[in-house]
Amino acid sequence: MNVLKLPLASEAVDRSGELRLKPDELSRLWQEARILHFASGKFLVKSNFELDFQSASQISQLRDGKNFAVGEELFLGIDKGIAYFAWCSDAVDFESFELLESYKTLRTLGDYLPQLEMGLAIHTQAIANWHHTHQFCARCGAPTESANGGSLRKCTSDGSEHYPRTDGAVIVLVKDKEDRVLLGRQKIWPEKRFSCFAGFVEPGESFEQTVLREVFEESGIKADEVTYLGSQPWPFPASIMISFSALATNPDLAKADGEEIEEIRWLTREEMREAIADQSLTLPPSMSVARKMIEFWYEKFGADVRDLSGK
Structure with a gap:
């Protein structure tokens, strides 16, 4: 659930x-x-x-x-x-x-x-x-055609059936023992946007293993206490986002990897509210799982999530 x-x-x-x-x-x-x-x-x-x-x-x-x-x-x-x-x-x-x-x-x-x-x-x-x-068969290269109400495609040559693909990706709200959150910024994002850490599940990995690997690769943080929060389809183009929280065990060693992530910030609720108010930080769009994860953390002790709207 x-x-x-x-x-x-x-x-x-x-x-x-x-x-x-x-x-x-x-x-x-x-x-x-x-x-x-x-x-x-x-x-x-x-x-x-x-x-x-x-x-x-x-x-x-x-x-x-x-x-x-x-x-x-x-x-x-x-x-x-x-x-x-x-x-x-x-x-x-x-x-x-x-x-x-x-x-x-x-x-x-x-x-x-x-x-x-x-x-x-x-x-x-x-x-x-x-x-x-997926207009062509991955086996023989022949054209495929939609079948079963559009739920699959069939090869017009060898009759093989091909089913829709969904790419699993984890997204993680990293916290420390003082209940600060760690957010990162990718170079390709709009200016001043920060968000949670995320990445695709690799072959042979569990979701929890992906959480630990992605967080360490992007921020240098080692984490434990991985806890499931929820999942959300993300058809841009074909992902399922599986969200978790995790506790940093070495918060002082946080460092952006310099490739995917160019900057990271530890934030208390007050620091986040002030950063949004002075426009030095923006959050992901309201329909994203990342935004809901941040809001979930922010309002834990009664803070008003409307503070995060920047209005």
Whole structure:
């Protein structure tokens, strides 16, 4: 169970996996479904930033037009008797498409979508990203085609089945015995942004081993008391973030590795509040697991998490 309340970690729709093997039933459901349009990394939305669900006939009009290339139909699941699908395509004229206000990225929509719509959008983006990058068979190089409601791809030559990939990554809130937190800054991030330490799980590693390795590699810190906090899908493009806290055993030896991390800072709650107020430090976006981990630590003894908004 998640200790943290994570904005991308709620699945509100029954994915109804048993229907993926029934193409005739999926075709019937499509005709009455609510359908998302996901195009070139963006969702069709209403003016109030809600997802703009389309009917089958509206998707047919988009298909027949000249603005979008042929796309994939993805079955997302059923909620309260309503079937949900996505039609994923690419804009033909990408420069013109980028100017449209009616399509927004998931990062833009993250603070606005209700739970059900968020779950559908995450599912859509993650699976669409995978389809886009797995057009050919890894065994023989032949083209693949979507099957089972978009839940897998089949090789058109040897019939092998290929399933979506999700990359496991740990993210760690490092603390010391005085309950300070250690945050780091990557060179590629926006100016003054600091966050938790993170990295991908390597073959043969447990999550806990990855925590210890990543923290030491990036900060020189040796840690113990690794504690699970929660997990969050992160479809940018296809990760699952597994969050932990850990206790530093050598806090005075903290040092940025100079490669991935260019600067690190130990912070008390008061120091963090002051740094945000004087704009010498900014935190990750509110939809990220890193932000929720920092907020979870900050409000532990009754501090007001609104202090971290910088307003």
